[in-house]
Amino acid sequence: MRIVQIPLLRDNYGYLAVCEETGAAAVVDPSETDPVLERIDQEKIDAKAILNTHHHRDHTGGNAGILERRKLDVYGHKSDAQRIPGITRPVDEGDEITVGKERGRVFFIPGHTTGHVAYLFGKNLFCGDTLFTAGCGRLFEGTAEQMLDSLKKLKALPADTLVYCGHEYTENNLKFALTLEPGNRKLAQRMERVRAAREAGRSTVPATMAEEIETNPFLRWDSAEIKDNLRKRFPDLSLNPVSVFATVRQLKDQF
Ligand SMILES: [Zn+2]
Numbered sequence: 001m002r003i004v005q006i007p008l009l010r011d012n013y014g015y016l017a018v019c020e021e022t023g024a025a026a027v028v029d030p031s032e033t034d035p036v037l038e039r040i041d042q043e044k045i046d047a048k049a050i051l052n053t054h055h056h057r058d059h060t061g062g063n064a065g066i067l068e069r070r071k072l073d074v075y076g077h078k079s080d081a082q083r084i085p086g087i088t089r090p091v092d093e094g095d096e097i098t099v100g101k102e103r104g105r106v107f108f109i110p111g112h113t114t115g116h117v118a119y120l121f122g123k124n125l126f127c128g129d130t131l132f133t134a135g136c137g138r139l140f141e142g143t144a145e146q147m148l149d150s151l152k153k154l155k156a157l158p159a160d161t162l163v164y165c166g167h168e169y170t171e172n173n174l175k176f177a178l179t180l181e182p183g184n185r186k187l188a189q190r191m192e193r194v195r196a197a198r199e200a201g202r203s204t205v206p207a208t209m210a211e212e213i214e215t216n217p218f219l220r221w222d223s224a225e226i227k228d229n230l231r232k233r234f235p236d237l238s239l240n241p242v243s244v245f246a247t248v249r250q251l252k253d254q255f
Helices: 034-043 062-067 144-155 170-180 184-199 208-213 223-234 241-254
Strands: 002-008 014-016 022-028 046-051 072-076 089-091 096-099 102-108 117-121 124-128 164-165
Touching: 002 034, 002 144, 002 164, 014 124, 022 034, 022 096, 022 164, 034 062, 046 062, 046 096, 072 117, 096 184, 102 144, 124 170, 144 241, 164 208, 170 184, 170 223, 184 208, 223 241
Parallel strands: 022 046, 046 072, 072 089, 124 164
Antiparallel strands: 002 014, 014 022, 096 102, 102 117, 117 124
16 A cells, blocks of 8 residues: 655645555545645546544544545544534454455554544554654543543554654644653654754654554553653642543643
8 A cells, every 4th residue: 555645734634545456545534625625636546535543623624625526435434423523334343344455454442532543544643642652632522531442452553554644743742752761862863853854844744663662651651761751740640541641631731
């Protein structure tokens, strides 16, 4: 599968997931219409479907405009049938979807919203605003427990899984991560690479799951350094995975 990244709005990413054998493609999270349609034309692909990870406007804002010009299937979680414009294929955990000859799998990962899903095609994971490179989405509709379960599901994927998330937030996420784990050398090294990429105007997405597990504080509820830091700030906090995750999320909300 070939992945085309499309920068949209201020810091969003939409994607084209293309079956190289047939030219069939899916559009992931089109927040805008025109730049996506232009890219479909440029790439000379046959767009068959829109895959929405969740209902937020900056992931679905292009649905209506694209559907005015082309007839596509629209996938999204079944609980969001009222919130995803043009939905024709409501999906749930474990469903299989096909793009040309490529087969993908749906993961139900609530927390950022109640109806959030991810789509996995081979190594390519489209995870919207649940797992970010070096971060995770805010808990707008779900609980910390739900989000932690969702992140555990993604963390269990193979180490070489490529994390294609919904935003270019890596640098700011790493700044926050360094406040909790200044002694994590992998984290410091990643920050150097990411700064250099941003200065050169390059995208820092995707990253591998291995990199995320080593440096993303929202996947590191077992890190001794993070727990030590939280204990200093909140002496009464119990340091189980949910409370570590929830506290790190609260600190990020205030960062
Ligand atoms: Zn969102």
